[in-house]
Amino acid sequence: MSAPMKIIERMKNINSTKDCCHDENVCLSKEYNKIILVGSPNVGKSALFNALTDSYVTVSNYPGTTVGIAKTTTSIEGKNYEVIDTPGMYSLLSITEEEKISRKIVFSYAKDIIIHVVDAKNIERMLPLTLQLIEANFSVILVLNLMDELDKYKIKINIEKLGKKLKIPVIPTIATKEVGVNELKTAINTYRKLPQKQILLTYSARIEKKIEEVIKLPLKYHQQSLRSIALLLLQDETTEIEFIPVTKTFTSKINIIKTDVENGKSYPFLYEIALARQQRATEITSHTLSQQNSKKTSIVDELNELMINPWTGIPILIVVIYIGLYQIVGKFGAGYAVDFIENIIYETTHELTLGVSYQSNSVAVCPATIEAGSASIPRAYASGI
Ligand SMILES: Nc1nc2c(ncn2[C@@H]2O[C@H](COP(=O)(O)OP(=O)(O)OP(=O)(O)O)[C@@H](O)[C@H]2O)c(=O)[nH]1
Ligand SMILES: [Mg+2]
Incomplete structure:
Protein backbone atom coordinates (compact mmCIF):
# COMPACT_ATOMS: atom_id res chain seq x y z
CA MET A 1 0.00 0.00 0.00
CA SER A 2 1.35 3.46 -0.89
CA ALA A 3 2.22 5.90 1.90
CA PRO A 4 -0.73 8.32 1.28
CA MET A 5 -3.18 5.36 1.15
CA LYS A 6 -1.71 4.06 4.40
CA ILE A 7 -2.30 7.45 6.08
CA ILE A 8 -5.92 7.54 4.78
CA GLU A 9 -6.49 4.03 6.13
CA ARG A 10 -5.01 5.04 9.50
CA MET A 11 -7.16 8.21 9.63
CA LYS A 12 -10.33 6.13 9.24
CA ASN A 13 -9.74 4.67 12.69
CA ILE A 14 -9.69 8.06 14.41
CA ASN A 15 -12.67 9.62 16.09
CA SER A 16 -12.13 13.25 16.74
CA THR A 17 -14.35 14.67 19.47
CA LYS A 18 -13.80 18.35 18.81
CA ASP A 19 -17.57 18.94 18.65
CA CYS A 20 -18.66 17.09 21.73
CA CYS A 21 -15.83 17.32 24.19
CA HIS A 22 -17.89 19.54 26.45
CA ASP A 23 -20.39 16.74 27.05
CA GLU A 24 -20.61 15.27 30.49
CA ASN A 25 -19.11 11.94 29.47
CA VAL A 26 -16.55 13.53 27.08
CA CYS A 27 -17.92 11.15 24.44
CA LEU A 28 -15.85 8.14 25.44
CA SER A 29 -17.24 4.65 25.45
CA LYS A 30 -17.71 2.83 28.73
CA GLU A 31 -16.77 -0.43 27.08
CA TYR A 32 -12.99 -0.35 27.15
CA ASN A 33 -10.30 0.55 29.62
CA LYS A 34 -8.77 3.87 28.72
CA ILE A 35 -5.22 4.93 28.06
CA ILE A 36 -5.07 8.71 28.28
CA LEU A 37 -2.06 10.56 26.90
CA VAL A 38 -1.43 13.85 28.67
CA GLY A 39 1.44 16.31 28.92
CA SER A 40 2.71 19.74 27.95
CA PRO A 41 2.23 20.93 24.37
CA ASN A 42 4.71 19.75 21.71
CA VAL A 43 6.20 16.81 23.62
CA GLY A 44 5.07 14.13 21.17
CA LYS A 45 1.73 12.95 22.58
CA SER A 46 0.15 12.68 19.14
CA ALA A 47 3.27 11.02 17.70
CA LEU A 48 3.06 8.45 20.51
CA PHE A 49 -0.69 8.04 19.94
CA ASN A 50 0.06 7.20 16.30
CA ALA A 51 2.82 4.78 17.27
CA LEU A 52 0.71 3.04 19.93
CA THR A 53 -2.40 2.65 17.83
CA ASP A 54 -1.07 2.54 14.28
CA SER A 55 -3.34 5.50 13.50
CA TYR A 56 -2.76 8.96 12.11
CA VAL A 57 -3.46 12.22 13.89
CA THR A 58 -1.73 15.48 13.06
CA VAL A 59 1.76 15.82 14.46
CA SER A 60 3.55 19.13 14.05
CA ASN A 61 6.30 21.18 15.56
CA TYR A 62 3.92 23.81 16.97
CA PRO A 63 2.59 23.81 20.52
CA GLY A 64 -1.21 23.57 20.55
CA THR A 65 -1.58 21.35 17.48
CA THR A 66 -4.15 19.12 19.15
CA VAL A 67 -7.15 21.17 20.31
CA GLY A 68 -9.87 18.53 20.72
CA ILE A 69 -9.42 14.92 21.73
CA ALA A 70 -8.71 12.07 19.35
CA LYS A 71 -9.54 8.51 20.28
CA THR A 72 -9.32 5.08 18.83
CA THR A 73 -9.50 1.52 20.04
CA THR A 74 -6.49 -0.72 19.90
CA SER A 75 -5.46 -4.15 21.03
CA ILE A 76 -2.31 -4.41 23.12
CA GLU A 77 -1.02 -7.92 23.51
CA GLY A 78 -4.57 -9.27 23.23
CA LYS A 79 -6.27 -6.73 25.52
CA ASN A 80 -8.54 -4.03 24.08
CA TYR A 81 -8.13 -0.40 25.08
CA GLU A 82 -9.46 2.96 24.02
CA VAL A 83 -6.52 5.31 23.56
CA ILE A 84 -7.13 9.04 23.91
CA ASP A 85 -4.88 11.87 22.71
CA THR A 86 -5.52 15.11 24.60
CA PRO A 87 -4.61 18.78 24.05
CA GLY A 88 -1.43 19.93 25.80
CA MET A 89 -1.67 20.98 29.44
CA TYR A 90 1.02 22.30 31.78
CA SER A 91 -0.77 21.69 35.04
CA LEU A 92 -3.99 20.33 36.53
CA LEU A 93 -4.72 23.90 37.50
CA SER A 94 -6.08 24.56 34.03
CA ILE A 95 -6.16 27.97 32.43
CA THR A 96 -7.10 27.47 28.79
CA GLU A 97 -10.18 25.68 27.44
CA GLU A 98 -7.91 22.98 25.95
CA GLU A 99 -6.32 22.36 29.35
CA LYS A 100 -9.76 22.12 30.92
CA ILE A 101 -10.75 19.43 28.40
CA SER A 102 -7.64 17.40 29.30
CA ARG A 103 -8.21 17.84 33.03
CA LYS A 104 -11.82 16.79 32.74
CA ILE A 105 -10.82 13.62 30.90
CA VAL A 106 -8.17 12.59 33.40
CA PHE A 107 -10.47 13.14 36.36
CA SER A 108 -13.40 11.44 34.59
CA TYR A 109 -11.36 8.30 33.94
CA ALA A 110 -9.25 8.36 37.07
CA LYS A 111 -9.19 4.57 37.37
CA ASP A 112 -7.69 4.05 33.93
CA ILE A 113 -4.09 4.48 32.80
CA ILE A 114 -2.73 7.98 32.42
CA ILE A 115 0.44 8.26 30.34
CA HIS A 116 2.28 11.43 31.15
CA VAL A 117 4.46 12.23 28.13
CA VAL A 118 7.38 14.58 28.79
CA ASP A 119 10.24 16.00 26.80
CA ALA A 120 13.14 14.08 28.40
CA LYS A 121 15.58 17.00 28.20
CA ASN A 122 13.15 19.26 30.04
CA ILE A 123 12.11 16.72 32.63
CA GLU A 124 12.77 19.00 35.61
CA ARG A 125 10.27 21.55 34.30
CA MET A 126 7.68 18.88 33.48
CA LEU A 127 7.94 16.71 36.57
CA PRO A 128 5.58 18.90 38.68
CA LEU A 129 2.66 17.65 36.56
CA THR A 130 3.79 14.03 37.14
CA LEU A 131 3.76 14.79 40.87
CA GLN A 132 0.28 16.27 40.56
CA LEU A 133 -1.00 13.19 38.70
CA ILE A 134 0.51 10.86 41.30
CA GLU A 135 -0.93 13.07 44.05
CA ALA A 136 -4.36 12.59 42.43
CA ASN A 137 -3.77 8.86 42.85
CA PHE A 138 -4.02 8.09 39.13
CA SER A 139 -2.34 5.07 37.53
CA VAL A 140 0.48 7.02 35.94
CA ILE A 141 3.15 5.85 33.52
CA LEU A 142 5.84 8.41 32.84
CA VAL A 143 7.09 8.42 29.25
CA LEU A 144 10.38 10.18 28.61
CA ASN A 145 10.01 11.06 24.95
CA LEU A 146 12.49 12.74 22.57
CA MET A 147 15.26 10.58 24.04
CA ASP A 148 17.24 11.08 20.81
CA GLU A 149 17.79 14.72 21.79
CA LEU A 150 19.52 13.90 25.09
CA ASP A 151 22.88 13.24 23.41
CA LYS A 152 22.88 16.67 21.83
CA TYR A 153 22.61 18.28 25.27
CA LYS A 154 24.90 15.66 26.88
CA ILE A 155 22.19 14.77 29.39
CA LYS A 156 21.99 11.36 31.04
CA ILE A 157 18.95 10.16 33.00
CA ASN A 158 19.06 7.24 35.40
CA ILE A 159 15.70 5.81 34.42
CA GLU A 160 15.66 3.00 36.96
CA LYS A 161 16.40 5.37 39.83
CA LEU A 162 13.75 7.81 38.61
CA GLY A 163 11.17 4.99 38.53
CA LYS A 164 12.08 4.02 42.09
CA LYS A 165 11.83 7.59 43.34
CA LEU A 166 8.44 8.18 41.71
CA LYS A 167 7.22 4.61 42.35
CA ILE A 168 5.70 4.39 38.86
CA PRO A 169 6.90 2.84 35.55
CA VAL A 170 9.19 5.16 33.56
CA ILE A 171 9.62 4.33 29.87
CA PRO A 172 12.07 6.08 27.50
CA THR A 173 10.78 6.54 23.91
CA ILE A 174 11.48 8.11 20.55
CA ALA A 175 7.87 8.29 19.36
CA THR A 176 8.65 9.31 15.78
CA LYS A 177 10.80 6.19 15.31
CA GLU A 178 8.52 3.97 17.42
CA VAL A 179 11.45 3.23 19.76
CA GLY A 180 10.31 2.09 23.22
CA VAL A 181 6.72 1.55 22.11
CA ASN A 182 6.78 -2.22 22.77
CA GLU A 183 8.20 -1.61 26.27
CA LEU A 184 5.39 0.91 26.85
CA LYS A 185 2.78 -1.62 25.73
CA THR A 186 4.19 -4.17 28.17
CA ALA A 187 4.17 -1.56 30.96
CA ILE A 188 0.50 -0.81 30.19
CA ASN A 189 -0.54 -4.46 30.30
CA THR A 190 1.42 -5.27 33.43
CA TYR A 191 0.54 -2.11 35.33
CA ARG A 192 0.04 -2.88 38.98
CA LYS A 193 -0.87 -0.05 41.25
CA LEU A 194 0.84 -0.05 44.62
CA PRO A 195 -1.71 -0.90 47.32
CA GLN A 196 -0.67 2.09 49.44
CA LYS A 197 -1.59 5.60 48.35
CA GLN A 198 1.54 7.49 47.32
CA ILE A 199 2.39 10.75 49.03
CA LEU A 200 5.55 11.98 47.39
CA LEU A 201 5.15 15.50 48.57
CA THR A 202 4.02 17.08 51.79
CA TYR A 203 3.42 20.82 51.95
CA SER A 204 3.95 23.28 54.77
CA ALA A 205 2.01 22.61 57.99
CA ARG A 206 -0.29 25.53 57.21
CA ILE A 207 -1.26 24.15 53.78
CA GLU A 208 -1.61 20.59 55.07
CA LYS A 209 -4.05 21.92 57.67
CA LYS A 210 -6.07 23.72 54.98
CA ILE A 211 -6.15 20.51 52.87
CA GLU A 212 -7.62 18.65 55.85
CA GLU A 213 -10.26 21.35 56.29
CA VAL A 214 -11.34 21.14 52.62
CA ILE A 215 -11.45 17.34 52.68
CA LYS A 216 -13.87 17.49 55.62
CA LEU A 217 -16.40 19.43 53.51
CA PRO A 218 -19.18 17.41 51.85
CA LEU A 219 -17.44 17.08 48.49
CA LYS A 220 -19.00 14.70 45.99
CA TYR A 221 -15.94 13.13 44.51
CA HIS A 222 -14.31 9.73 44.84
CA GLN A 223 -12.16 9.52 47.93
CA GLN A 224 -8.90 8.54 46.26
CA SER A 225 -8.29 11.94 44.66
CA LEU A 226 -9.68 14.15 47.42
CA ARG A 227 -6.29 15.51 48.41
CA SER A 228 -5.66 16.61 44.87
CA ILE A 229 -9.13 18.16 44.51
CA THR A 238 -12.81 31.06 41.23
CA THR A 239 -13.43 27.76 43.05
CA GLU A 240 -14.86 26.43 39.80
CA ILE A 241 -13.83 22.99 38.72
CA GLU A 242 -15.97 22.03 35.78
CA PHE A 243 -16.50 18.40 36.77
CA ILE A 244 -17.33 19.04 40.43
CA PRO A 245 -20.77 20.42 41.18
CA VAL A 246 -20.43 23.01 43.93
CA THR A 247 -23.16 24.91 45.68
CA LYS A 248 -22.98 28.55 46.78
CA THR A 249 -22.70 27.45 50.43
CA PHE A 250 -19.78 25.21 49.50
CA THR A 251 -18.03 28.07 47.67
CA SER A 252 -18.41 30.38 50.64
CA LYS A 253 -17.03 27.68 52.96
CA ILE A 254 -13.99 27.25 50.71
CA ASN A 255 -13.47 30.99 50.65
CA ILE A 256 -13.49 31.07 54.45
CA ILE A 257 -10.85 28.30 54.54
CA LYS A 258 -8.76 30.21 52.00
CA THR A 259 -8.78 33.24 54.22
CA ASP A 260 -5.81 33.29 56.52
CA VAL A 261 -7.20 33.39 60.05
CA GLU A 262 -4.18 35.12 61.52
CA ASN A 263 -4.16 38.23 59.37
CA GLY A 264 -7.70 38.06 57.97
CA LYS A 265 -6.48 38.18 54.37
CA SER A 266 -6.82 35.79 51.49
CA TYR A 267 -3.49 34.10 51.07
CA PRO A 268 -2.04 33.12 47.66
CA PHE A 269 -1.71 29.36 48.10
CA LEU A 270 -1.05 29.05 44.40
CA TYR A 271 2.54 30.28 44.58
CA GLU A 272 3.45 28.31 47.69
CA ILE A 273 2.06 25.02 46.35
CA ALA A 274 3.66 25.45 42.91
CA LEU A 275 7.00 26.29 44.53
CA ALA A 276 6.89 23.20 46.76
CA ARG A 277 6.19 20.97 43.75
CA GLN A 278 8.97 22.51 41.69
CA GLN A 279 11.43 22.12 44.58
CA ARG A 280 10.51 18.43 44.88
CA ALA A 281 10.93 18.01 41.10
CA THR A 282 14.34 19.67 41.25
CA GLU A 283 15.35 17.45 44.13
CA ILE A 284 14.32 14.29 42.25
CA THR A 285 16.14 15.31 39.06
CA SER A 286 19.27 16.28 41.02
CA HIS A 287 19.54 12.58 41.97
CA THR A 288 18.61 11.12 38.61
CA LEU A 289 19.86 13.48 35.91
CA SER A 290 23.40 14.47 35.02
CA GLN A 291 24.64 16.88 32.40
CA GLN A 292 28.20 16.89 31.18
CA ASN A 293 29.81 20.23 30.60
CA SER A 294 29.29 20.28 26.89
CA LYS A 295 32.31 21.48 24.91
CA LYS A 296 31.56 24.34 22.58
CA THR A 297 30.95 22.65 19.34
CA SER A 298 31.04 25.40 16.76
CA ILE A 299 32.56 28.80 16.06
CA VAL A 300 29.04 30.25 16.38
CA ASP A 301 28.87 29.01 20.00
CA GLU A 302 32.33 30.52 20.67
CA LEU A 303 31.23 33.88 19.22
CA ASN A 304 27.98 33.76 21.21
CA GLU A 305 29.97 33.25 24.42
CA LEU A 306 32.31 36.16 23.59
CA MET A 307 29.47 38.51 22.71
CA ILE A 308 27.39 37.95 25.84
CA ASN A 309 30.40 38.52 28.11
CA PRO A 310 30.67 42.29 28.87
CA TRP A 311 34.50 42.23 28.91
CA THR A 312 34.70 40.94 25.35
CA GLY A 313 31.23 41.93 24.15
CA ILE A 314 31.71 45.73 24.57
CA PRO A 315 35.04 45.90 22.61
CA ILE A 316 33.42 43.73 19.90
CA LEU A 317 30.49 46.17 19.81
CA ILE A 318 32.88 49.16 19.42
CA VAL A 319 34.78 47.41 16.59
CA VAL A 320 31.47 46.54 14.88
CA ILE A 321 30.26 50.15 15.17
CA TYR A 322 33.62 51.51 13.90
CA ILE A 323 33.89 49.15 10.96
CA GLY A 324 30.19 48.76 10.23
CA LEU A 325 28.97 52.32 10.69
CA TYR A 326 32.02 54.58 10.25
CA GLN A 327 34.13 52.71 7.72
CA ILE A 328 31.49 50.89 5.65
CA VAL A 329 28.44 53.18 5.85
CA GLY A 330 30.21 56.53 6.48
CA LYS A 331 33.42 56.38 4.51
CA PHE A 332 32.80 53.77 1.88
CA GLY A 333 29.02 54.16 1.40
CA ALA A 334 28.59 57.93 1.79
CA GLY A 335 32.03 58.72 0.32
CA TYR A 336 33.36 56.41 -2.39
CA ALA A 337 30.10 54.80 -3.40
CA VAL A 338 28.13 58.07 -3.63
CA ASP A 339 30.98 59.77 -5.56
CA PHE A 340 31.17 56.84 -7.92
CA ILE A 341 27.40 56.88 -8.52
CA GLU A 342 27.28 60.65 -8.99
CA ASN A 343 30.42 61.23 -11.03
CA ILE A 344 30.66 58.13 -13.14
CA ILE A 345 27.28 56.38 -13.43
CA TYR A 346 24.95 59.39 -13.15
CA GLU A 347 26.98 61.66 -15.45
CA THR A 348 27.48 59.01 -18.12
CA THR A 349 23.80 58.03 -18.24
CA HIS A 350 22.71 61.66 -18.05
CA GLU A 351 24.98 62.64 -20.95
CA LEU A 352 23.74 59.73 -22.98
CA THR A 353 20.09 60.63 -22.30
CA LEU A 354 20.64 64.25 -23.22
CA GLY A 355 22.60 63.25 -26.33
CA VAL A 356 19.75 61.02 -27.53
CA SER A 357 17.15 63.66 -26.80
CA TYR A 358 19.10 66.38 -28.72
CA GLN A 359 19.61 64.14 -31.68
CA SER A 360 16.03 62.90 -31.87
CA ASN A 361 14.40 66.27 -31.37
CA SER A 362 16.48 69.16 -32.56
CA VAL A 363 13.60 71.66 -32.33
CA ALA A 364 11.75 71.25 -29.07
CA VAL A 365 14.36 71.43 -26.35
CA CYS A 366 13.24 72.97 -23.11
CA PRO A 367 15.75 75.69 -22.05
CA ALA A 368 14.90 75.10 -18.38
CA THR A 369 16.07 71.54 -18.66
CA ILE A 370 19.36 72.60 -20.17
CA GLU A 371 19.80 75.27 -17.54
CA ALA A 372 19.08 72.89 -14.69
CA GLY A 373 21.67 70.47 -15.92
CA SER A 374 23.97 73.04 -17.48
CA ALA A 375 26.75 72.59 -14.96
CA SER A 376 27.31 69.10 -16.13
CA ILE A 377 26.42 69.46 -19.85
CA PRO A 378 29.53 69.40 -21.96
CA ARG A 379 30.22 72.45 -24.03
CA ALA A 380 29.71 70.60 -27.29
CA TYR A 381 26.00 70.01 -26.52
CA ALA A 382 25.39 73.49 -25.19
CA SER A 383 26.93 75.16 -28.23
CA GLY A 384 25.00 72.88 -30.58
CA ILE A 385 21.58 74.26 -29.45
N1 LIG B 1 13.31 14.13 17.54
C1 LIG B 1 12.11 13.73 17.97
N2 LIG B 1 11.04 14.44 17.63
C2 LIG B 1 9.83 14.04 18.07
C3 LIG B 1 9.67 12.90 18.89
N3 LIG B 1 8.35 12.76 19.17
C4 LIG B 1 7.71 13.77 18.55
N4 LIG B 1 8.59 14.54 17.89
C5 LIG B 1 8.32 15.77 17.14
O1 LIG B 1 7.85 16.73 18.07
C6 LIG B 1 6.89 17.59 17.47
C7 LIG B 1 5.61 17.61 18.29
O2 LIG B 1 4.96 16.34 18.22
P1 LIG B 1 3.39 16.18 18.50
O3 LIG B 1 3.12 14.72 18.54
O4 LIG B 1 2.57 17.02 17.58
O5 LIG B 1 3.33 16.82 19.95
P2 LIG B 1 2.04 16.99 20.88
O6 LIG B 1 2.47 16.73 22.26
O7 LIG B 1 0.91 16.17 20.37
O8 LIG B 1 1.74 18.53 20.72
P3 LIG B 1 0.34 19.32 20.98
O9 LIG B 1 -0.73 18.63 20.18
O10 LIG B 1 0.63 20.69 20.51
O11 LIG B 1 0.07 19.27 22.45
C8 LIG B 1 6.70 17.05 16.04
O12 LIG B 1 7.52 17.83 15.19
C9 LIG B 1 7.20 15.63 16.12
O13 LIG B 1 7.69 15.16 14.87
C10 LIG B 1 10.85 12.16 19.24
O14 LIG B 1 10.83 11.17 19.97
N5 LIG B 1 12.04 12.63 18.76
MG1 LIG C 1 -0.94 16.66 19.65
Missing part, protein backbone atom coordinates in the same frame (compact mmCIF):
# COMPACT_ATOMS: atom_id res chain seq x y z
CA ALA A 230 -8.61 19.99 47.81
CA LEU A 231 -5.34 21.41 46.49
CA LEU A 232 -7.03 22.54 43.27
CA LEU A 233 -9.80 24.24 45.22
CA LEU A 234 -7.28 26.00 47.45
CA GLN A 235 -5.34 27.29 44.44
CA ASP A 236 -8.20 28.10 42.09
CA GLU A 237 -9.26 31.72 42.36
